[in-house]
Amino acid sequence: MIYNPEYECMEEKVRKKIQLASLKNLVETIYSKVPYYRKKFDEANIKPVNINNMEDIQKLPFTTKEDLRINYPHGLRACPNDRIVEVHMSTGTTGKPVVNEYTMKDLDIWRQVMARTLSGAGCTRDDIVQNCYGYGLFTGGAGVHYGSITIGAEVLPMSSGNTERQLMILRDFGSTMLTCTPSYALFLAEEAAEAGIDLKKLPINKGCFGAEAWSESMRKEIEERYDMKAYDIYGLTEIIGPGVAFECEMQNGLHVNEDLFYPEIIDPETGKVLPAGEKGELVFTTLTREGTPLLRYRTRDITCLIEEPCGCGRTTRRIHRLFGRTDDMLIIRGVNVFPSQIEQALIEIEGTEPQYLIIINRENHLDELELQVEVKKELFSDETRGLENLRNRIEQVMKSKLQIGLKVKLVEPKTIVRPEVGKVKRVIDNRKI
Ligand code: DLL
Secondary structure: OOOOHHHHOOOHHHHHHHHHHHHHHHHHHHHHHOHHHHHHHHHOOOOHHHOOOHHHHHHOOOEOHHHHHHOOOOOOOOOOHHHEEEEEEEOOOOOOOEEEEEEHHHHHHHHHHHHHHHHHOOOOOOOEEEEOOOOOOOHHHHHHHHHHHHHOOEEEEOOOOOHHHHHHHHHHOOOOEEEEOHHHHHHHHHHHHHOOOOHHHOOOOEEEEEOOOOOHHHHHHHHHHHOOEEEEEEEEOOOOEEEEEEEOOOOOOEEEOOOOEEEEEEOOOOOOEOOOOOOEEEEEEEOOOOOOOOOOEEEEEEEOEEOOOOOOOOOOOEEOOOOEEHHHOEEEOOEEEOHHHHHHHHHOOOOEEEEEEEEEEEEOOEEEEEEEEEEOHHHHHOOHHHHHHHHHHHHHHHHHHHOOOOEEEEEOOOOOOOOOOOOOOOEEEOOOO
16 A cells, blocks of 8 residues: 555656755755754865755765764754654664654654555554564664554554563454564564464464565565565664665565655765666665754665666655675675675575574684574484585585685574564674774
8 A cells, every 4th residue: 555645656857856955955954053064065165055956965975874973962963952852772783872863843754654664565554563673762663653553553562572472462462464673573483383373374464574684585484484475674773763665565675765865876985876776885865854864874785776667656766675784794814795695595505494693703813604504493303414415515505606615504493593682693703803
């Protein structure tokens, strides 16, 4: 279902006009209200009057995580203090948290884009949404909550964790939609199987999953285990939270809410804007935010823009399912390796589960990479030769795909830790560099 056809199916020409008006307004506001931005503009020798078409955005400076860190906690606020009504943060792995401050108008934008997102997955006022994203400073819980009630659906604000209770509610309340990280959806399914609950017989029939990287094979597994449709949703704290981009029923790329969040793809090395279809770093400008608007924010996420029309009728451009992050890139003995490459290669190998852990050690100044992979239950009860063959196969495939050798350790199902709260961790880097 298309929640807001007026904006989601708008003619490109009209959308561009609206985007330009919003961009001009944004640039004027941050130039006059945020000293840090003004300084950056002055250094780049650019004034708000120099912005006359959407391409002019390329003249404007980028904003990075480092800029947010320097301005922690309130340095990028662009409105009077008394207009802020809510705050969210992401803890990040290093340094200070990233802060997003919302005015009432910002919250309205958020609930609208989340209503579009959940509707894209088929949510209506008849649905019961079991929301297992964390409530609190994390944006997942609140974002889905606002979107659900905007549609008029019934939301169960479960937050993450307490799997036994999640399963009880899923069954007793007849939840029809599940929202959580994809790894938690799989964990919940495994626990349900253990408890003898047949998810396929329950009313649950769709879900919106995101906040961490996942693959097509994970999607297939979730869809099969629950007998549901599983949709990818994307967002980040800095921009609004979830609701930046979402999949429709075509499940072929994520529609960007681009009347509100303007996307660009750049070459992460040179900063040059790349054409549609080319992979690079995703950059967003929040066109209409008031609290902490961001100009050309470098997300570090890697994807490409899709401009071909979508079968669903929406005219918004899409981004490809994320390929990884620029800062996820591991440099192993000088070779660039992305965890997503490893996951992709594993998918093609029969007998493995989509659960893996990469452990990097440095021995005698040399990087050693160990890949732990969960193997289907049947294989473990098999003779050891089967396991040995599989281990060799994985090592060979990895060697040819990644151009580096690694050690594979096959582990029994459910050995690799699934977090009940928060995001899954795929890499343990023990190198002290
Ligand atoms: O994870 C917001 C969110 C909540 C998105 C619930 C979707 C659902 P942060 O904690 O700030 O915000 O993390 C943002 O998570 O830059 C991506 O690297 C990653 N990420 C988010 N969605 C996806 C996705 C929330 N669908 C960071 N696929 C982003 C892959 C994702 N990675």
